[in-house]
Amino acid sequence: DTEVTQTPKHLVMGMTNKKSLKCEQHMGHRAMYWYKQKAKKPPELMFVYSYEKLSINESVPSRFSPECPNSSLLNLHLHALQPEDSALYLCASSPGARAYEQYFGPGTRLTVT
Amino acid sequence: AQSVTQPDIHITVSEGASLELRCNYSYGATPYLFWYVQSPGQGLQLLLKYFSGDTLVQGIKGFEAEFKRSQSSFNLRKPSVHWSDAAEYFCAVGALSGGSNYKLTFGKGTLLTVNP
Numbered sequence: 542d543t544e545v546t547q548t549p550k551h552l553v554m555g556m557t558n559k560k561s562l563k564c565e566q567h568m569g570h571r572a573m574y575w576y577k578q579k580a581k582k583p584p585e586l587m588f589v590y591s592y593e594k595l596s597i598n599e600s601v602p603s604r605f606s607p608e609c610p611n612s613s614l615l616n617l618h619l620h621a622l623q624p625e626d627s628a629l630y631l632c633a634s635s636p637g638a639r640a641y642e643q644y645f646g647p648g649t650r651l652t653v654t
Numbered sequence: 655a656q657s658v659t660q661p662d663i664h665i666t667v668s669e670g671a672s673l674e675l676r677c678n679y680s681y682g683a684t685p686y687l688f689w690y691v692q693s694p695g696q697g698l699q700l701l702l703k704y705f706s707g708d709t710l711v712q713g714i715k716g717f718e719a720e721f722k723r724s725q726s727s728f729n730l731r732k733p734s735v736h737w738s739d740a741a742e743y744f745c746a747v748g749a750l751s752g753g754s755n756y757k758l759t760f761g762k763g764t765l766l767t768v769n770p
Contacts, residue, residue: 545697583744583760584698597757631697639756641748642688645697 544568545646547632553652556622562649564615564632572638573615575607576631578648584631590615591638622653656681656749660761667735668769675730675764677745686748687728688758689719693741701743704728715739740768 545566554560564573572591576584589597590609604626606618615632629648635641657680667673679685686705690698702713709721719730728745745761 547697581763583763586757589757629695633698642700642703643758644700645690647697648695650695 545632545634545644547630547646547649549649550647551650551652553654554619554622555654556624558622559618559620561619562617562630562632562651564617564646565613566634566644566646567613568634568636568644569612570634570636570644571612572635572641573609574633574635574643575615575617576633576645578629578631588617589638596638619651622651624653627651627653656685656747656759658745658747658759658761660743660745660764662764663762664765664767666767666769669737670734673730673732673735673739673766675743675745675766677728677730677761678726679728679745679747680726681747681749683749687719687721688746688748689713689717689728689730690744690746690760691715691741692744692763698744701730735766735768737768737770740766742766 548563575587578584586599587601588607593609604621608616631648632646633643635643659678661676688703689701692698701717702711704711704721712718717732721728742763742765744763746758748758
């Protein structure tokens with residue numbers, strides 16, 4: 542089973558709201574990723590967790606806060622977002638954080654009003 | 655730093671015709687190469703990967719790709735396109751970036767339209 546699940550599928554939030562995106566995988570993978578994708582653009586890496594520790598933060602604004610509670614779960618906490626943060630947020634996982642393929646979830650379509 | 659170029663932004667083919675999507679990469683060492691497909695509003699699905707060995711790799715859905723080191727290319731091919739292949743296709747290179755961090759760098763994508 543090469544499935545990565547993400548909830549919710551769609552999210553609309555105001556600029557003062559706090560919300561969270563959730564990602565889950567049960568493939569025993571030890572690396573998990575958050576990407577942001579704007580329309581007609583490739584995914585942009587935001588964060589990488591390797592063995593539940595944050596290993597890469599691509600200079601993402603602090604209004605995005607990742608969390609990895611265990612090896613199967615990855616959250617992205619959102620607070621005080623801007624309209625330009627509206628995008629498709631993709632989660633991915635891979636067996637390790639080095640030379641492996643990444644498996645992507647279906648994404649959460651986020652709209653900030 | 656590594657980079658990926660997909661020269662064709664948009665390609666239109668007729669159903670049943672053959673397909674080749676181009677990908678060129680820049681990286682100092684042997685890269686790890688991938689092709690992903692994305693349908694509108696969906697996540698990315700891995701089509702195939704190249705790590706080492708045989709330079710012609712087979713993937714899912716009847717796709718194949720050939721790694722040519724001399725041309726720094728990893729072109730995706732399919733002998734007969736189906737209407738369901740219409741989607742955005744991303745080529746990606748996996749490489750070390752900034753020490754021990756390993757990242758995927760994506761090309762800008764090629765949108766495939768299939769005419770009936």
